[in-house]
Amino acid sequence: MDDRGHDVAPAVETTADEIAAMEIRGAATIADAAAEALAIQAERSDADRPDAFERQLRAAAKTLYETRPTAVSLPNALRYVLAGMDGETVAELRASIVDRAEEFRRDLDRAQSKLGSVGANRLRDGDVVMTHCHSTDALACLEAAVEDGTEIEAIVKETRPRLQGHITAGQLREWGVPVTVIVDGAARRYLDRADHVLVGADSIAADGSVINKIGTSGLAVLARERGVPVTVAAQTIKLHPDTMTGHTVEIERRDEREVLDEEARAAITDGVDGTDDGLTAENPAFDVTPPRYVDAIVTEHGQFPPETIVTLMRELFGETVDEPWERSEITG
Numbered sequence: 421m422d423d424r425g426h427d428v429a430p431a432v433e434t435t436a437d438e439i440a441a442m443e444i445r446g447a448a449t450i451a452d453a454a455a456e457a458l459a460i461q462a463e464r465s466d467a468d469r470p471d472a473f474e475r476q477l478r479a480a481a482k483t484l485y486e487t488r489p490t491a492v493s494l495p496n497a498l499r500y501v502l503a504g505m506d507g508e509t510v511a512e513l514r515a516s517i518v519d520r521a522e523e524f525r526r527d528l529d530r531a532q533s534k535l536g537s538v539g540a541n542r543l544r545d546g547d548v549v550m551t552h553c554h555s556t557d558a559l560a561c562l563e564a565a566v567e568d569g570t571e572i573e574a575i576v577k578e579t580r581p582r583l584q585g586h587i588t589a590g591q592l593r594e595w596g597v598p599v600t601v602i603v604d605g606a607a608r609r610y611l612d613r614a615d616h617v618l619v620g621a622d623s624i625a626a627d628g629s630v631i632n633k634i635g636t637s638g639l640a641v642l643a644r645e646r647g648v649p650v651t652v653a654a655q656t657i658k659l660h661p662d663t664m665t666g667h668t669v670e671i672e673r674r675d676e677r678e679v680l681d682e683e684a685r686a687a688i689t690d691g692v693d694g695t696d697d698g699l700t701a702e703n704p705a706f707d708v709t710p711p712r713y714v715d716a717i718v719t720e721h722g723q724f725p726p727e728t729i730v731t732l733m734r735e736l737f738g739e740t741v742d743e744p745w746e747r748s749e750i751t752g
């Protein structure tokens with residue numbers, strides 16, 4: 421039994437803790453790690469009966485599901501793997517989960533490289549691309565462009581409070597792309613030099629709204645004002661099926677100490693301890709960019725104007741989705 425009251429393999433607990441602590445971060449990477457964790461749960465399960473095995477798998481999925489709320493790639497991955505659970509015996513069930521997780525991870529990889537080549541087609545020699553946060557889908561577009569021999573440059577927003585821009589800068593330098601790192605507040609000034617804004621997504625809603633790292637919506641509004649096109653690189657695992665039935669996407673609020681640590685707080689309050697109720701920090705991790713500020717959503721199925729994405733969503737997910745980890749057998 422883990423801290424969360426679920427009977428899951430310690431390795432699943434570790435993955436869940438790493439996702440919650442952002443040691444595993446970014447929507448695609450989280451999905452990949454979650455699928456791998458379900459396969460590990462299946463391999464290490466000590467269940468001697470099929471119903472016990474299924475219960476453990478659902479408990480593992482629930483543990484992973486409860487880590488971070490905004491990136492829909494996580495529940496989409498869990499649903500996909502659990503939907504493949506099939507068989508009469510524990511051995512058959514185990515094999516079905518391991519195979520399905522493998523297939524999911526392979527498809528995730530393929531989808532990313534496919535969308536990378538679609539995104540690269542939007543870039544021309546000499547283009548300057550402004551990025552926000554660290555998105556492996558966005559970087560796949562830049563990597564494909566570099567591989568095509570397209571000469572690009574990047575302006576990388578550092579992305580407070582966790583500075584994921586530094587990861588982006590490191591990756592781009594590895595590929596030989598000239599990089600200028602700027603503070604987030606400098607975006608408007610540097611948009612004069614940019615030909616594209618390129619970001620990823622944690623979730624895409626049925627109306628084409630893009631949920632991504634906090635600051636994306638402000639950047640998109642500024643880009644529109646400056647006439648710079650905004651491209652969102654997102655595999656279809658980022659499509660949020662619940663939004664087709666009126667649900668909204670939960671925006672994660674993280675610990676305020678990521679914004680204002682104890683030392684900074686003490687400096688502001690002149691050493692008076694943390695009981696100063698008049699000083700708070702807020703730390704929403706994501707925001708919503710309305711579709712009118714987005715020029716194209718680039719997926720492994722090609723690029724779409726954001727307003728049309730619902731058609732693809734319906735095709736891929738149908739009208740309703742199930743939450744298998746919430747079934748009563750878990751607690752039963």
Ligand code: RUB
Nearest residue numbers: 445446447448555556557620621633
């Ligand atoms: C990451 C973030 C990324 C998306 C897309 O936020 O907002 O832009 O997850 O990433 P955090 P990818 O660092 O809080 O997880 O394209 O790699 O899925």
